[in-house]
Amino acid sequence: MFWTCVCPYEKLSRRSTTIVSQSSTYQPFTASRANDGILSTTSDSCSHTGFKAAIAWFQVDLGKQFHLSNVKIHYRKDGNRSSDDWKQYRSRQFYLDVSNISATHSLTTQRTRCYTDNTTYPDLPPNIIDIPCQQKARYVIVETTYDAAQDTPHAIYGAILEICEIEVFVCDSTHYGSTCSLECSANCLNHTCNNETGLCTYGCREGFYGEQCEIGCDNCPSGCDIMTGQCIGDCPASKFGKFCHKTCSQDCKNGCNKYTGSCYDGCVPGKFGDFCNETCDVQYAYCCDKRSLNMKLLQDSTSENKIILIGVIVILCISVAVNGCTITWILRHKACKPRTVPQQETKTDSQTNNLAAQQRIYETTDDNAEYQELGHVSRTSLYDQLQRPQN
Template identity: 55%
Template sequence: MIKLFLRYNILQFIWTILLSIHACRADLRSSYSQLHYGQKLERRMITSYDGYSILDCVEDCLRTTRCRSINYYQGAHFCQTNFEKRTTVPGLYIVKPGWIYSDIEDWDKEIAGACSRSNCRINEKCIPQPFDQFTCVISDCGEPRGEGFSMEHVREWDAIGITRGMHITCAAKYNQLGSELFVCRSNGTWRTDLSCHKNYENLSRRNKTVLTQSSTYRFNIASIANDGDVQTTEPKCAITALNHTKAWLQVDFGQPYIIHNVKIYHRREGDGPSAWKQYQFRQFYLDASNFSATQTTTSQRTRCYTDNTTAPDLPTNIIDIPCKQTARYVIVETTYDAPEDDYLDEHGAILEICEIKVYGCEVDTYGVDCMPCIGCQYCDKSSGVCDACEEMLMLSR
C-alpha cells in the first residue's frame, strides 16, 4: 500500500513538471508585449476568479471553448474571462485604470497543455488529467436568446457561467412579462420566466374605457387606477370599502377586444417593517368576460390567473399576467380578508389597485402588430385567416 502511495505521488510530481514544460515551450514574450494596460471589456463575462496570476487567467480562457478575451486586475489578482472581444463589441471596450485586457488569440495554445487539443463543445471547459488526457465539463449557459431579448442593461458583474446570473430586459417596442434575472443552472440552461412581446395598445387608456369597483373607500375612486400614475401609495390607489365579503374592480372597454396581458400595480407604501404592503393582494383572481361583474359569477367568466399566496408570505405588488382572451370586461376580484389590519378592527375583502393596464388589440386585427383582418371582422389572432365560427359566436353575444 505504501509503495502504491509513493508511486502515485511520484507520477503526480512528474505530471506537474510536464505541465510546466508545456507552459515554458509556449512563446510568452510576444503575448506579454500585446497586453492592453488600463483597458477593460465590460459586461460580457463568462466567470471570474480571485487569486489568479495573469497566466492562470489566460490558461483558464484557453481551456474554455467560448472564451475570447480576459480582463485582469493586477492589484487584486482578479481574473475575468469574456465571451466577446474588443473588436466584436467595441462600445463595451473602455478605459479602466488598473485593469489589463488581452485577446486570447494573442496567446500560444500550448499554455493549456493537453487541453490545447481538446474537442470540448462551445459551452464546455477542458479539465486536464494525468498522462496528457483531459475531460470536458459544462462551463456556461451561453448568451440568453429569445424574441425581443436585449443585453442593453446587463450589469457590470453579470456573467453566463454556471451558478452566475444575467439581467436581461426586453428591447424597445416590446412588453416585458416576468423577471429580468436569468440564473445559469448546472446543466447549462437558463432558469428564467422572462418573455418579450411586441407592445400592444393599453386599452385601459381608451376614451370609452370605464373603471368601476364594488364599493369605494373614502375618496379612492375606481378611476384612480386608470390615470397613468403608477405610484403605489394610498392616495394614488383605487380602494374598496371595508366590511364586504367580496371586492372587485372592473375594466369595461365598451366592446370586445383581443386581450394579450394585464399589468396590475397594487398598493405598497414602502420596504420598512411598519410600512403597509400588499397584504390585500393575496389570493386575488383575474377574469375576462363579455358580461359585467354584477351580471356574472366567477364560473361564468374565463379565469386568467389565481394567486395562491398565504400569510405571512406576500405576492409581488406589480404583476404582469398573460390573459389571451377576447372580451369586453377584465375583472380583478377577491374574497380574501387579510389579518394584518385586524388590530385596527378593519375587516372584509379589500382591493387596493393603484394602476391597471390591459394590453391588446381591436377584434378585427391579428398578429403582434395588430394588423387588420382582410375580408372579415373576426380572424385567427396569429395567421389572420377569417374565422366564421368566431364571428358567429361574437355576433350572438
Template identity: 45%
Template sequence: MMMFVVILSLCFLDISECYENLSRRPSTVLSLSSRFQTQNATLANDGVRDTIYSKCSHTAENQSIAWLQVDLGKRYSISKVTMYYRDDGSEGWRPYRLRQFSLYVSNTSANMSATPRTRCYTDNTTEQDLPKNIIEMPCKQTARYVIVETTYDAHDDQSTGAMLEICEIEVYGCKTGKYGDNCTSCEGCKTCDINNGSCGCSDIFCGIDCEHSCNKTCENQICNRTTGVKERLKIVIIGGSISAVIVLIAVTVLIIKCINKRSLPSGQDTGYVEECIRSSFHCQYKFILSRP
C-alpha cells in the first residue's frame, strides 16, 4: 500500500515519468538525415542523458537541412517530447546550432518527398540569444513519427550548414486508445486526447483510428476528424440537395395551381390549363372568357 502511494505521488510530481518513454521501446528506430563521424542516431535513445559531445548523435556539416527522426513503429498517443541537446559545459562551445529548430509529428517518414506534418514546437531564439539545451515540448498528437528538424546555419559557428547534436530524445505517451497518467482506455472511441480522454484526432489526421492524413485524403480542405470526409464537399452536397428540394416544391406548387384551374367558373375557357402545361414552369395567369 505504501509503495502505491509513493508511485502515485511521483506521478503528480512529474507526469512525464508516468507515461511510457516510447523512444526506449524495442521497436523504436532512430535515424539521422546525415551522420558526422561515428555519432550515430542510436546515441539519442540509449537512455543516457549526458550532454557531452561523445554521448550525442550528430548530423554532418555542410548540409542544407538536418533532422533526427524517431520511428515508433506504429501510431501512438503522444503527450510530450523532452530533448537533451549537446552542452559540453565550457565557454569554448555553445549551442548556436539549436536555434530555430522545429518539432513535428507525422504518419509518414521524413525520407518522403512530401510529408504531411503537424508542428508541435518551434524555437524562436534569435542570434543574440541561445536556447536551453534541455527542452520539454508539449505535443498532444497521435502519430508514428516524431521529427526534429532545422535549416538554420549559425553565422557565429565556424562550421557551416544546418546541424543537430541531440544527446537524448524522450517521447512520452501511451498506445492509441489510451490516455492519462495510467494509460486508461478511451471511452466511446478508438483515439482520444492523451490528457483528458476526449474523443478526436489531431489537426491533420482523420478516421476512426486517426489513420488518414487530411492533407492527403481531403486535399487541403477542412476534414471531418472522425470520417475523413471533405467538409467543403459535404457542404456543397447539402446545399445542392436543398436547392433541388426547393425547385421540386416550386414545380409541384405550380402544377397544383395549374390543375386547380380545371375547376374554373363556367364563364372561363379550360384552354388555360393546356397553356399552363405547355409553358412548363411559367403559368400565364390570364382568364379567357368562353364565347357564347
C-alpha cells in the first residue's frame, strides 16, 4: 500500500509561503519542528500536541490550491533496540485529509480523505509513511482521536500527535501525472507544464502549437501562433489557409490569396473562375463566365500578346485622330461655300428686277401714249358736240 518513488517532485511544504500549525502544543515541541527539513524521528526533532484532548490535528497551509501528488509523514520513534524505547504507539488510527477549508473551520465530512490507518493494539503502523494523495487542495490535515493504551501507566490520556517531519509533494515543473512519471513536452516553453494535465504552462517554443505543443507548424515560413497554430505572415506561393496546409490551384497565375485560395492574377489560358477550376471553350479565343453570363476575352499572359495589343491600341488612336481631322476639314470647307453663292444670286436677281422694272416703264409709256391719243379724240368729239346747237 505504501510506496517510495524516485520520480522528480517539488516539496511544497518547504516553500517560504507554507504555514504549519497544530491543535495544541506540548512545549517546547512546536509545529515548526515538523517542517524544518530534519528527518530524525527522535523526540527532540518532533512536534508534540498537548495532553487530554479529544481530537488532535496537525495542519499544513500551502497558501493556495495545488494539484498534490503525495504526502510523506515521519512519526516519532525513539531507538530501535530497548523495549523501553518509545515507539509510534500514538500514530495508530490517524487519518490524512485534504481540504480548501482549514482544520479550525471544517468538519471531516467537508474534507477529502486520502488515508486512514486501521492498525489496532498491539500492532504498530510504520513510523515513516508515504501516502499517495492526488487531490487539488490548499490544506493538508493529519488528525486523530486515538488514545494510546501505552499512555495509561503514565497517567497520560487523550489524543496525541508526534510528527517529526511532514513532506507535501507535487510534481516538479518538468513532470506530471499521478506518480509524476510523465515528462512535460520538450516543446513546452521552459520545459514547464501543469503537473496534473501536462498542458504547457507558458505556451510553446517557436515552431510548435497545441495543448502540449506536440504539433509542428512546418508550413508557416514566419512561424505560427503558439495557441491556435495559425500561421503568422504570408503562406508560401503555392499554399493558403489558416495553417498554410492547402494547395493553390495549379491553374492560378502567380499564386493565390492566403485566406480564400482565390487566384491573384487570373488563370492560365483555358481556365476561369475565382479558383481557375472551370474550363473555357478556347476555340474562339473567348471564355464564357458562367457566373455573370458575359463574354470575356481569354487572357493571355505572354508578353508578345501584350505588345500586339498595345500596338493595335496605338494604331486605333492614330486612325481616330486622322479621321477626326479629315472630317473637321470637310465640314469647314462646306460651311464656307454658301456665303459666296448667295451673293452672286442676289446680284443676278437684282439685275433681273431692274430689267423688269425698265420694261414696265416702257410699257407704261406706251400705254400712256395710247391714252393721250384717245384723249385727243375724246376731247375733239366733245367739242364737236358742243358746237352743234349753235349752228
